[in-house]
Amino acid sequence: MSQKESLRGLTRRDLLKRASAAGASFVVGTGFLAAPDAAWAYEATHLDAETFATLVQMARDIYPHDQVADEYYVIAVKGYDSADAAAGITAGIAALNAAAQGKGFDSYLATGWERDRVDILRGMEDSAFFQQIRGGLVTGLYNQKAVWPIFGYEGESFSQGGYIDRGFNDINWL
Amino acid sequence: MTAPFDLNDDSVVVVIGTGAGGGVVASELARKGISVVALEAGARHLPEDFINDEWESFGQLAWLDPRTTSGDWRVAKDFSGLPAWIVKSVGGTTQHWAGASLRFQEHEWKAATTYGPVQGANLLDWPIDAAEMDPWYTLAEDKLNVTRTGNRPGLPGNNNYLVFEKGAKALGYKEVSTGRMAITSRNDDNARLMCQQTGFCFQGCKWGAKWSAGYHEIPEGEATGNLEVRPQSHVARILHNEAGKVTGVEYYDANGTLQMQKARIVCVAGNSFESPRLLMNSASSMFPDGLANSSGQVGRNYMRHMTGSVYGVFDKPVKMWRGTTMAGIIQDEARHDPSRGFVGGYELETLSLGLPFMAAFLDPGGWGREFTSALDHYENMAGMWIVGEDMPQETNRVTLNHDVKDKYGLPVANVHFDDHPNDIAMRNHAYKQGQAIYEAVGATRTFPTPPYPSTHNLGTNRMSENARDGVVNKWGQTHDIANLFISDGSQFTTGAAENPTLTIVALAIRQADHIAREMSAQNL
Numbered sequence: 293m294s295q296k297e298s299l300r301g302l303t304r305r306d307l308l309k310r311a312s313a314a315g316a317s318f319v320v321g322t323g324f325l326a327a328p329d330a331a332w333a334y335e336a337t338h339l340d341a342e343t344f345a346t347l348v349q350m351a352r353d354i355y356p357h358d359q360v361a362d363e364y365y366v367i368a369v370k371g372y373d374s375a376d377a378a379a380g381i382t383a384g385i386a387a388l389n390a391a392a393q394g395k396g397f398d399s400y401l402a403t404g405w406e407r408d409r410v411d412i413l414r415g416m417e418d419s420a421f422f423q424q425i426r427g428g429l430v431t432g433l434y435n436q437k438a439v440w441p442i443f444g445y446e447g448e449s450f451s452q453g454g455y456i457d458r459g460f461n462d463i464n465w466l
Numbered sequence: 467m468t469a470p471f472d473l474n475d476d477s478v479v480v481v482i483g484t485g486a487g488g489g490v491v492a493s494e495l496a497r498k499g500i501s502v503v504a505l506e507a508g509a510r511h512l513p514e515d516f517i518n519d520e521w522e523s524f525g526q527l528a529w530l531d532p533r534t535t536s537g538d539w540r541v542a543k544d545f546s547g548l549p550a551w552i553v554k555s556v557g558g559t560t561q562h563w564a565g566a567s568l569r570f571q572e573h574e575w576k577a578a579t580t581y582g583p584v585q586g587a588n589l590l591d592w593p594i595d596a597a598e599m600d601p602w603y604t605l606a607e608d609k610l611n612v613t614r615t616g617n618r619p620g621l622p623g624n625n626n627y628l629v630f631e632k633g634a635k636a637l638g639y640k641e642v643s644t645g646r647m648a649i650t651s652r653n654d655d656n657a658r659l660m661c662q663q664t665g666f667c668f669q670g671c672k673w674g675a676k677w678s679a680g681y682h683e684i685p686e687g688e689a690t691g692n693l694e695v696r697p698q699s700h701v702a703r704i705l706h707n708e709a710g711k712v713t714g715v716e717y718y719d720a721n722g723t724l725q726m727q728k729a730r731i732v733c734v735a736g737n738s739f740e741s742p743r744l745l746m747n748s749a750s751s752m753f754p755d756g757l758a759n760s761s762g763q764v765g766r767n768y769m770r771h772m773t774g775s776v777y778g779v780f781d782k783p784v785k786m787w788r789g790t791t792m793a794g795i796i797q798d799e800a801r802h803d804p805s806r807g808f809v810g811g812y813e814l815e816t817l818s819l820g821l822p823f824m825a826a827f828l829d830p831g832g833w834g835r836e837f838t839s840a841l842d843h844y845e846n847m848a849g850m851w852i853v854g855e856d857m858p859q860e861t862n863r864v865t866l867n868h869d870v871k872d873k874y875g876l877p878v879a880n881v882h883f884d885d886h887p888n889d890i891a892m893r894n895h896a897y898k899q900g901q902a903i904y905e906a907v908g909a910t911r912t913f914p915t916p917p918y919p920s921t922h923n924l925g926t927n928r929m930s931e932n933a934r935d936g937v938v939n940k941w942g943q944t945h946d947i948a949n950l951f952i953s954d955g956s957q958f959t960t961g962a963a964e965n966p967t968l969t970i971v972a973l974a975i976r977q978a979d980h981i982a983r984e985m986s987a988q989n990l
């Protein structure tokens with residue numbers, strides 16, 4: 293039984309409650325994806341919600357940063373939830389699930405260990421689908437201004453007068 | 467202020483491209499009272515327009531018209547449609563550049579003689595030397611406000627430099643400093659504002675502290691009343707008469723309309739891809755292989771410098787992005803010392819990328835925790851760039867790709883490049899030294915990072931004593947056509963270890979002087 297089926301028929305609120313209890317990293321509902329604590333939610337319009345959730349997991353497995361919350365990965369891939377991209381993504385995720393099943397798992401999302409998911413990804417590393425997702429993430433994830441502070445990067449500095457009086461040479465451990 | 471010249475005015479000098487070479491030759495000619503029309507494919511972008519954001523700035527300034535690649539260089543795999551990171555804007559790539567401004571070493575003008583025969587390399591001595599270039603270098607350094615020349619002080623070292631310097635000294639390197647930079651280091655030089663250490667030198671300096679042809683040289687030329695710059699004007703073809711002299715150029719204006727500007731002299735300065743492409747796209751029944759190509763050398767001997775980067779991760783913060791992007795250099799390895807296993811030498815220079823570019827360039831194509839655990843420590847990273855002499859090879863070349871056309875229907879440039887064994891040996895040596903420098907300061911992990919899309923593009927219309935060996939003579943004048951000049955980095959006979967722009971500028975000042983003299987002597 294797929295995760296999606298098990299959730300069908302529940303209200304969004306029930307779902308969120310249930311997910312927090314289970315400690316899931318995100319919740320897939322009919323047509324939407326949400327954080328267990330309801331801090332954010334994204335309603336997929338062109339992609340099936342489980343497909344979208346799998347895509348988000350795939351994005352995290354490609355560029356895993358434990359200190360970066362799911363919402364940033366959702367933002368990084370939500371461009372694929374469009375009329376133009378949906379068919380290609382759906383086919384790509386289906387291939388990913390087939391690869392997972394080939395290794396004895398129910399689906400990619402149901403593969404518990406990152407190590408096993410990375411194995412599945414390695415097997416399709418040269419595919420156009422994998423490269424499309426990986427390539428898109430380079431800007432989709434790392435070019436989000438909201439992500440920069442998590443890495444310590446300070447971004448724009450002209451409006452603050454540069455660093456001439458703000459620590460361009462403040463290193464103190466050398 | 468801007469001098470409007472008529473399309474039928476055949477007394478003007480037409481300059482194609484307004485970067486380091488074209489921007490300087492155009493303004494220098496204008497200062498001497500000569501009428502100049504400069505045609506520039508890009509738009510005008512001034513300091514107030516620049517953006518402190520890597521990708522947004524890239525979208526604003528970079529040359530994104532199609533190009534293709536081939537060869538065994540990793541760029542052809544990682545960035546197949548983007549062989550170079552160069553600019554399309556009034557001011558050309560000097561909008562993006564970091565400002566490192568070094569003279570060639572004396573022996574580098576004579577690479578063939580100094581290095582002797584190197585298998586597979588098409589080495590040649592320049593027809594000029596260090597003594598000839600000395601006064602032109604001085605003029606160029608004064609124009610660019612180069613630090614540590616002409617009594618100008620050096621820049622202060624930023625965090626990235628302080629790590630680099632400490633490691634360099636631990637390894638016993640002696641020639642370590644914040645370098646010679648075309649960045650104003652005190653407030654009274656040429657009324658330019660001094661560097662505010664904002665750290666976005668590659669995105670165009672919003673303070674105007676870094677020299678650029680776009681906001682220093684060109685406006686000064688325009689102020690003479692003798693220079694008209696036409697932005698968003700893409701030159702498609704250079705025209706000639708039956709006597710084999712060039713007579714003007716065809717270009718697409720900002721509206722995409724084809725125009726024809728007559729000319730007495732044409733100076734080509736479109737960078738080392740576009741300049742040979744233009745000569746080849748101008749082929750005619752008289753010149754079936756393209757203009758100025760009787761030697762068959764147009765497009766050949768493409769050089770991009772042996773490059774690479776080394777990043778180090780430490781257990782404490784560095785914040786390398788704060789302050790000037792490239793003000794730091796180790797010159798001890800720039801010497802020619804074949805006992806290291808290669809000819810020529812290399813410089814090590816500090817380099818910082820912001821998080822967005824680091825993600826794209828640290829290990830192109832890399833993914834998984836090996837990759838992301840490096841970025842997790844972005845704040846604790848220091849970085850350096852390697853730049854060394856690469857070997858000219860006849861088969862490394864720019865050709866026309868007739869299968870791919872730009873928006874005007876013109877065949878695009880294909881850039882073919884294979885590393886020479888000397889380049890590989892030098893890169894491996896530099897990686898080892900760079901990693902040792904950071905390890906000496908306690909780096910917990912280091913990364914020998916592959917070359918980025920080329921920023922230094924040289925040699926595709928090279929300078930030679932004899933017409934059979936190259937495209938231009940010692941003045942940058944084509945061997946075949948007296949009133950056709952090459953004014954950009956494509957003139958380079960060999961690349962030397964140093965960043966090229968100071969030499970491009972010095973050659974352009976010298977060329978303008980020569981053209982003015984020849985014009986008044988009625989030789990041109």
Ligand SMILES: Cc1cc2nc3c(=O)[nH]c(=O)nc-3n(C[C@H](O)[C@H](O)[C@H](O)COP(=O)(O)OP(=O)(O)OC[C@H]3O[C@@H](n4cnc5c(N)ncnc54)[C@H](O)[C@@H]3O)c2cc1C
Pocket residue numbers: 482483484485486487488505506507508551552553554555556557558559560562563564565566567668699700701702735736737738740741744792920921922923953954955956965966967968970
């Ligand atoms: C990120 C970066 C950092 C760099 N840092 C340094 C450094 O620290 N030190 C250093 O010495 N060098 C540096 N460089 C290299 C330096 O910028 C170039 O070597 C130099 O600008 C090349 O000068 P050029 O005249 O050959 O070409 P460009 O400066 O590239 O100018 C060519 C111009 O011609 C125009 N053009 C092309 N084709 C046509 C056409 N058909 N019609 C009309 N116009 C056309 C282009 O739009 C462009 O504006 C750096 C480059 C980059 C990208």
Ligand code: SF4
Pocket residue numbers: 454649660661662663664665666667668670671672673674675676789790791
């Ligand atoms: S660091 Fe200095 S030179 Fe570089 S962009 Fe900022 S002010 Fe200009």
